[in-house]
Amino acid sequence: MRHGRRRITWSGTALVLGAVTAGCALVTYLPQDQGLDTPVVVEGVPGETLDLTYAELTVTDVRVADTLEGTTETAVAGGTFLVVDVTWRATRTQTTFAGAEVTDSQGRRFWPSALGDCAASATSQPGYAWRATYCFDVPEDALAGATVRLARGSQSEEHAEQRRDAVAVVDLGITAGAARTLWDAAETVRPEPQGFAVPGAGDAATGDASTGDASTGDAGGDA
Amino acid sequence: MKHARSDGPDLAFRIGRRVVAAVADDMSTAQRVGVGVVGALVALTPFGAWSPAQAQTAPLVTGTAVEVGPFEVTVEKAAVADDLGLLVPEPGNQMLAVVASVTNTGEVPEYSVTLGDTMPAPRGVGIVPEEPFGEPAAETGGEADLPSPTIVNIADGTSRSILNPGVTYRLAFIWEQSGDFAGETVPLELIDLGWVEEDLAGLDDGHWYVGEAAFSGDVPVGQAGPGTEAGQQ
Incomplete structure (x- = not known):
């Protein structure tokens, strides 16, 4: 054996491997930056104005539709379109609201379809109320208990853009009984293109008045 | 008389050989075999060593x-x-x-x-x-x-x-x-x-x-x- 040099032993090797394994386990299983990544969730219901700091948001109406009639195209749902009318009011600066997602009671996530004048995102100037309609193609079993999550950060990449930011989660108030009625109702909705909201116009300004009650596809409030 | 030599790739090779030799000299035969097997598997990984055989559609x-x-x-x-x-x-x-x-x-x-x-x-x-x-x-x-x-x-x-x-x-x-x-x-x-x-x-x-x-x-x-x-x- 040469002087001044140490042999690599099995116990030494095991010690190093054990230390590396323990380090990996700590990194993998201990919560990492959970407090920093979690968004600030502001919960509400349709008709309630929610303060997201960077904007005020109101879900003004919730409907369902088999068909969307836009100015340039007509879209037919694979399931049914859950039509969510909202009003955004940016409070600080021009803001793009890129996040729109429905989550059902099973945890499945649904993104909006930019079809028939429905919006996938919206941009508004501060101080003005901006109206937009989001349309989500969902299966029947997604209606009951569905919530909509709206924010300025996109929902893609596992909500990465919504970390440490305010997001609105609105319970659409659809019960199991109402879900069946809504699914069976064959409705055509003509979403208005997004634009400035008329003050005091309320729900009637957000869509087809013919679908404004529960018997004809209105899922908001009554449901 | 010494000849001028390029120290580029040759120097890197000589350093690498010395490092490998220094480590290998301190290993037992069983350890050398183990390291060799692991090294071979790692080297073959990009070429599909872990992939299943080509399956029929x-x-x-x-x-x-x-x-x-x-x-x-x-x-x-x-x-x-x-x-x-x-x-x-x-x-x-x-x-x-x-x-x-x-x-x-x-x-x-x-x-x-x-x-x-x-x-x-x-x-x-x-x-x-x-x-x-x-x-x-x-x-x-x-x-x-x-x-x-x-x-x-x-x-x-x-x-x-x-x-x-x-x-x-x-x-x-x-x-x-x-x-x-x-x-x-x-x-x-x-x-x-x-x-x-x-x-x-x-x-x-x-x-x-x-x-x-x-x-x-x-x-x-x-x-x-x-x-x-x-x-x-």
């Missing part, structure tokens, strides 16, 4: 649902037409459409581009190669690159960029085809998709990668009616 039968990645796909038929609404081929060509019902069986939305990856253009039936940016068709190993399908929702003729979970769509996968094709079937393959939870480099976590052909079969070709729109297969 399962038969693709029209009307039978199969799973590819997050999608359940039921191929119904194929059809050719002189044009499909806004999809108009070059003079002398025609449009080939494969009709399939598709459901996203996952819990999150998927892009239709991902669905398009599962159904490559059938080969040997005159699909017009893609010509990126007006350049001549690229040649890959003697075979031209064929385009991804244009996917259209048959119910309304719209394109759906997002396929939400649990919703079934009847879709047309469309390519431009040479008008010389007069076959009664087209050979179709469905490619499996694999989910990458964590990318090795950590730069592209959570995505589907395109795997190998999982299903293959011949799909009968019919003739679409005159004046057929893309959404009326």
Whole structure:
């Protein structure tokens, strides 16, 4: 054996491997930056104005539709379109609201379809109320208990853009009984293109008045 | 007399050899064998050392649902037409459409581009190669690159960029085809998709990668009616 040099032993090797394994386990299983990544969730219901700091948001109406009639195209749902009318009011600066997602009671996530004048995102100037309609193609079993999550950060990449930011989660108030009625109702909705909201116009300004009650596809409030 | 020598690659080699020798000298024979085996396996990993043997594709039968990645796909038929609404081929060509019902069986939305990856253009039936940016068709190993399908929702003729979970769509996968094709079937393959939870480099976590052909079969070709729109297969 040469002087001044140490042999690599099995116990030494095991010690190093054990230390590396323990380090990996700590990194993998201990919560990492959970407090920093979690968004600030502001919960509400349709008709309630929610303060997201960077904007005020109101879900003004919730409907369902088999068909969307836009100015340039007509879209037919694979399931049914859950039509969510909202009003955004940016409070600080021009803001793009890129996040729109429905989550059902099973945890499945649904993104909006930019079809028939429905919006996938919206941009508004501060101080003005901006109206937009989001349309989500969902299966029947997604209606009951569905919530909509709206924010300025996109929902893609596992909500990465919504970390440490305010997001609105609105319970659409659809019960199991109402879900069946809504699914069976064959409705055509003509979403208005997004634009400035008329003050005091309320729900009637957000869509087809013919679908404004529960018997004809209105899922908001009554449901 | 010493000769001038280049210290570039030779120096690196000599340093490397000394490091290896210094480590190996302190190892027992069993340790050297173990390190050699591990080193060989690591070296072979990029060449498929851990991959299963090339699997045979399962038969693709029209009307039978199969799973590819997050999608359940039921191929119904194929059809050719002189044009499909806004999809108009070059003079002398025609449009080939494969009709399939598709459901996203996952819990999150998927892009239709991902669905398009599962159904490559059938080969040997005159699909017009893609010509990126007006350049001549690229040649890959003697075979031209064929385009991804244009996917259209048959119910309304719209394109759906997002396929939400649990919703079934009847879709047309469309390519431009040479008008010389007069076959009664087209050979179709469905490619499996694999989910990458964590990318090795950590730069592209959570995505589907395109795997190998999982299903293959011949799909009968019919003739679409005159004046057929893309959404009326």
